[in-house]
């Protein structure tokens with residue numbers, strides 16, 4: 001088993017947007033790439049750990065929102081590492097389809113009024129395309145863990161489940177309240193956008209039952225298992241409101 005270190009890469013301050021680097025002696029896996037233009041911030045964190053882009057063996061993009069996929073094409077060019085992502089978000093990665101945003105609250109509606117989600121990113125074709133039911137083992141990239149399809153947040157959302165019991169869940173869950181910075185980071189909330197809360201709840205409970213202890217996310221966090229379970233159980237009680245076309249905001253670039 002490889003010893004790993006999880007390095008949080010602050011894309012925006014206060015945990016508002018994070019990417020993560022999983023470092024092991026056999027290589028590094030980058031999880032998410034931030035908004036467009038984040039490669040300098042990623043490079044800075046690599047340098048702080050005496051690493052370079054060339055140490056990245058794999059780029060995992062958890063889903064097609066611009067704050068996660070935004071710099072994927074650039075980081076691939078700098079590192080030479082393949083991009084792993086799920087087919088169900090492929091048309092968004094290629095920019096063939098505009099991304100959909102199912103708002104969960106006023107925060108999401110407010111966020112859609114900012115330039116961030118509208119900022120188009122450089123389209124790309126993932127080098128390793130996951131399909132439904134497929135699991136990818138990360139041992140080939142020096143990390144003890146698997147990548148699994150979860151859906152729920154977007155159709156092609158994926159999560160990295162590490163043998164260290166750390167779960168890298170992208171935007172399946174978020175934490176904190178934004179008032180000029182993040183407060184209450186230990187408190188789980190729904191992310192501003194979510195396709196299907198019932199699926200999110202089921203996937204989070206599955207990860208808790210399979211031994212997940214710490215949950216690392218794109219916004220806020222990390223969260224302890226007890227808080228994740230509380231949130232997942234509350235989500236399960238929500239009126240199931242899967243995103244159906246017409247109810248979601250489609251962004252056109």
Ligand SMILES: [Zn+2]
Nearest residue numbers: 063065171193
């Ligand atoms: Zn998202």
Ligand SMILES: [Zn+2]
Nearest residue numbers: 065067171218
């Ligand atoms: Zn996000």
